[in-house]
Amino acid sequence: MxxxxxxxxxxxxxxxxxxxxxxxxxxxxxxxxxxxxxxxxxxxxxxxxxxxxxxxxxxxxxxxxxxxxxxxxxxxxxxxxxxxxxxxxxxxxxxxxxxxxxxxxxxxxxxxxxxxxxxxxxxxxxxxxxxxxxxxxxxxxxxxxxxxxxxxxxxxxxxxxxxxxxxxxxxxxxxxxxxxxxxxxxxxxxxxxxxxxxxxAPVAVAPSARSDAGLVPDGTPAPVAAPTEAAEDAALLRQINAALDATFRDEALTLARLARKAGLPARTVSAVINRATGYNLSQFVNNRRVAEVCRLIETEDRPLTALMLEAGFSTKSNFNREFRRVTGLSPSQYRAKMRRSAAARA
Known part of the structure; x- marks a missing residue:
């Protein structure tokens, strides 16, 4: 044999x-x-x-x-x-x-x-x-x-x-x-x-150095605060944020593409994000995507899966994990919270 x-x-x-x-x-x-x-x-x-x-x-x-x-x-x-x-x-x-x-x-x-x-x-x-x-x-x-x-x-x-x-x-x-x-x-x-x-072995994710992740009093995701490092970092971060606004919906987004859009070297983009915000690149991009989903939840009644895909997430598991990391709630819990808030205001 x-x-x-x-x-x-x-x-x-x-x-x-x-x-x-x-x-x-x-x-x-x-x-x-x-x-x-x-x-x-x-x-x-x-x-x-x-x-x-x-x-x-x-x-x-x-x-x-x-x-x-x-x-x-x-x-x-x-x-x-x-x-x-x-x-x-x-x-x-x-x-x-x-x-x-x-x-x-x-x-x-x-x-x-x-x-x-x-x-x-x-x-x-x-x-x-x-x-x-x-x-x-x-x-x-x-x-x-x-x-x-x-x-x-x-x-x-x-x-x-x-x-x-x-x-x-x-x-x-x-x-x-x-x-x-x-x-x-x-x-x-x-x-x-x-x-x-x-x-x-589990893939290690660099912990956030920030302490303001989660919800602010009005129930919206806590924004990434302006960096307090050097003025140069602040200017570079504005370039990166502008590039991210134009590219975050691409589920196949890469650091190289984001860097080219920002007109900066990839190493510089990664270093500025880590240093100025305390987030790693994946967290930084997903923060923007989660913020977009939250905006869409507050203005539209489409299925959460459609909103997830529109914001650039490609898998439901990653979407749910990142949404909970940023907001402290699942997407469905967040939608229910927004609906209760809207009903109370009415």
Missing amino acids: LSIPLPFLAGLVIALTLHANLKGVSAPGPRWVFTAFLIFYALQGLIVGLRFGYGVEALAPVQPVTAAAMPPLAALAFLMLADRPPQRLWLHALPPVLVALGVLLFPPAVDIVLFATFVAYGLALWRVARGGEAAAAEAEISRMLPILRTARLTAVLMLYFALTDAMLSIYTLFAGRAVVPMAVGLMNIGAIVLALLSYL
């Missing part, structure tokens, strides 16, 4: 985990590179599984070349997602080319090149991921945090595989290759655990 090799399962699990977290990437540049990366990741799991699970040694020369292609693809995808397209695209083709030359001409160099590639790109990707919201400027705002989590997971996996492969290579120099299949299996179990922990 055929069995499914563990490396194949590991590649599939991790590829599916990354895919689930990258659903909000609609920009064509990052999208195709992400797709290529996921294909290579799953392909690498298949190659390793066939080689060590079924002894298909004909794949031995292919395995390091496909492995060397994955770090550059991941880095390119996240750089494009951060609206930072690389200047010298051809440089990222060097790792698989060098590994292929090593396989043909000087096999001892292959492990060294692979180790350097995974470490260099892993550290670079970790730095990109630590850039905060600007590192996912081309992603839908509602998906930014899962995508940042995916960038960190990808960086950790690169460093993890660099370390474990190096340890395995050193071990085989002195003790032979008898334990390689078992070691590969253990390495892939570790990778699966890392991927599942990343997928199952």
